[in-house]
Amino acid sequence: MARLPDEVVNRIKAEVSLVRLIESQGHALKRQGKDYVMCCPFHADDTPSLVVSPDSNLWHCMGACQMGGSVIRAIGIGLIRIAMTRSSRRCKQP
Numbered sequence: 675m676a677r678l679p680d681e682v683v684n685r686i687k688a689e690v691s692l693v694r695l696i697e698s699q700g701h702a703l704k705r706q707g708k709d710y711v712m713c714c715p716f717h718a719d720d721t722p723s724l725v726v727s728p729d730s731n732l733w734h735c736m737g738a739c740q741m742g743g744s745v746i747r748a749i750g751i752g753l754i755r756i757a758m759t760r761s762s763r764r765c766k767q768p
């Protein structure tokens with residue numbers, strides 16, 4: 675698979691809203707100061723320990739798993755699931 679140029683990856687990380695994407699997945703984000711928190715889906719979490727920062731557009735679990743990263747990482751490990759449409763599945767590589 676072709677790799678996206680770094681400038682495209684950096685633009686996605688900066689311009690795609692992590693908060694909006696996570697909310698679109700049905701996760702309940704709760705405002706906490708300038709950040710948002712939610713229960714971490716990657717470990718047993720009774721109190722919200724996953725922090726999403728709109729300022730940096732990064733997320734991090736302050737609990738047991740300590741996972742975190744950018745919007746790209748959130749997609750890569752399934753925090754955000756991207757649905758493929760029928761037309762994109764049929765698309766052939768050039």
Ligand SMILES: [Zn+2]
Nearest residue numbers: 714717735739
């Ligand atoms: Zn966690």
